[in-house]
Amino acid sequence: MEVGLIDVDGHRYPNLPLMKLSAWHKKQGDNVEWYIPTKHGFPLPPMGKVYMSKVFSFTPDYPYYVNAKEVIKGGSGYAIKTVDGEEIFEKGKDGQLTHEIEHIYPDYSLYPEQTKDTAFGFLTRGCPRGCKFCHVGCKEGKKSRKVANISEFWKGQKNIVLCDPNLIACPDWKDLLWQLIDSKAKVDINQGIDIRIMTEEKAELIKKIRVKAIHFAWDRYEDREIILPKLKYFKEITGWGREKMIVFVLTNYDTTHEQDLERIYTLRDLGYNPYVMIYDKEHTKSTDKVRLLQRWVNNRRIFATVERFEEYSRKKG
């Protein structure tokens, strides 16, 4: 069978479900390729199946006709709908993979540049927090559970990119952290590690991993008293510098501009790199204050040289 793939979000970041679908179909002897309707200048004959995957709700859908006997759409981008101004996650539309496909070794050849010597995957799914601005709980369940060992998606690559939503909330955190330590790979923990449940024991183990980057989050202003002491001792235990310790700062949700600035300055003073996330960014204007704030903080060079937001704002007129 001829199988086509469409990464609706574009090809900047490897799409794990598509890499797994590709691996599975190739195993069945199918011919898998990116769906390019006018490949070699000729219209493609109809394909047996085309998978369209979309992670982000704000990405516009693929605008062209898809010439295939069967078209299967999946991903959070298709499952999130806005009803009465509120985002709803429609379970079933996220295109859950079968157990066999979910646990197959991904076909990294689809994204040769981004996956060069780099493995991508999840060790856990789910999160007990249920933050209203996040779909993880609704999509994956309100419990962090182990879903894989690293050998499922890693075969000795030098780098691992881990996409787990809340790794250290999983009861198997110790086993999973040891797997990462033993891999000796450089690990980018690219979603948030929940600093609110950090312990000295967890920090000591994380320190043993060859961490390239670790991300935390200070989303709720009121978590200040829980988060700050933990960030302090995490830094003391690991001795790491700000270049690999990033803290997401959610804005445009339920905080004031003053609270946003306070979180940014506090994190910088603590030796972390804040990284501004904008809730519902697609409905903000490029001239909005929060967008200016994001440009200032997330551009490391500017943030290191322009100390205060007011100064940056003045320069930008």
Ligand code: SF4
């Ligand atoms: S802690 Fe993070 S992953 Fe969990 S629900 Fe909140 S934002 Fe989502």
